[in-house]
């Protein structure tokens with residue numbers, strides 16, 4: 001701790017207004033008010049505040065969630081959010097104290113994995129979070145583009161309905177689909193109000209959400225009005241597109257692409273969105289990649305066996321973890337038939353890496369072979385990095401469709 005006057009504790013109901021104010025000032029935002037939907041997902045016993053004497057100066061919270069990991073499995077994760085320190089109190093170790101408290105708490109009987117979305121790219125590696133555990137694709141495509149001849153569009157009816165009508169169906173579909181998609185998260189009841197918050201201030205000048213249901217999926221989008229004397233050129237901003245079948249995916253994309261009066265579709269999608277291979281002219285799909293989920297392996301021996309792996313491997317990993325030293329040292333990582341066993345060993349290392357590199361690779365997003373080229377992974381026994389890279393990869397790119 002940089003200053004002996006600092007203290008940290010979990011919050012109670014009476015702390016909430018100040019908690020909101022500190023957050024808002026730190027994020028250069030307006031306090032969201034006592035009616036904020038977000039307050040309903042906040043777990044007070046997992047929300048910490050740092051005080052300088054009696055002044056609250058820092059906040060951070062953990063949300064209890066399940067994350068889908070390779071092998072159609074879910075793993076308990078601590079979803080870290082609202083890390084904030086009041087301007088004027090920064091660079092004195094307040095965020096470090098919050099990170100330490102959260103990760104020690106998870107190590108001590110909590111989740112073996114922590115995740116977050118980073119506001120800035122240079123903050124979280126020092127705490128052992130691995131970047132690009134999932135990649136986000138900021139995608140824009142013109143409407144009215146035909147599909148490639150081989151793409152079948154069914155005659156299933158797509159209905160635009162009210163939010164009230166859509167929600168029960170969406171909850172059910174989402175809960176089935178998220179269990180099959182690596183990087184997707186479970187939702188609690190109020191997540192829906194936060195994720196699809198639709199107050200005027202949430203809309204950023206766009207319309208309210210539109211909800212379109214297909215028997216096997218749904219799409220939620222807003223419209224940004226645009227145009228001139230030559231006619232309307234509205235933009236469709238897709239919030240989420242969730243489908244149980246590839247057919248629903250093609251049908252719902254076609255529904256959006258055929259929307260009269262609209263000229264483009266914008267979507268924060270997965271890097272491997274199949275639409276690239278569905279449209280007639282893939283070059284017209286403009287994409288920009290950015291980091292999405294950051295993953296922190298809290299306990300190597302508890303976390304790695306939670307997922308399945310693509311191939312057998314037997315390697316000794318030397319892990320460096322300065323922030324959570326219980327992970328440091330050598331681990332034998334053995335996969336047989338997709339299942340991993342992780343045990344302490346004194347055997348010489350085949351591969352050394354820092355804990356953040358392991359977090360980046362955990363969901364099958366960043367490749368260990370690329371991290372090796374980036375000097376983040378070192379190979380001591382030839383062939384082991386490639387073997388591990390293949391074992392960690394999954395059939396699809398991991399993707400996290402929601403910011404928490």
Ligand SMILES: CC(=O)SCCNC(=O)CCNC(=O)[C@H](O)C(C)(C)COP(=O)(O)OP(=O)(O)OC[C@H]1O[C@@H](n2cnc3c(N)ncnc32)[C@H](O)[C@@H]1OP(=O)(O)O
Pocket residue numbers: 026027080081082083084085086089090091092093094095096097116117118119120122123126
């Ligand atoms: C998951 C989320 O909630 S993401 C949101 C993060 N929050 C924000 O972006 C809100 C605005 N920013 C802030 O509130 C603060 O600047 C925070 C929370 C990012 C950092 O808080 P601080 O108390 O200043 O961090 P702390 O003093 O513990 O810094 C620890 C280290 O991180 C570095 N660091 C902290 N913030 C940043 C930053 N924004 N960019 C680069 N380095 C940073 C510090 O220099 C220090 O480095 P060192 O260990 O080499 O000395």
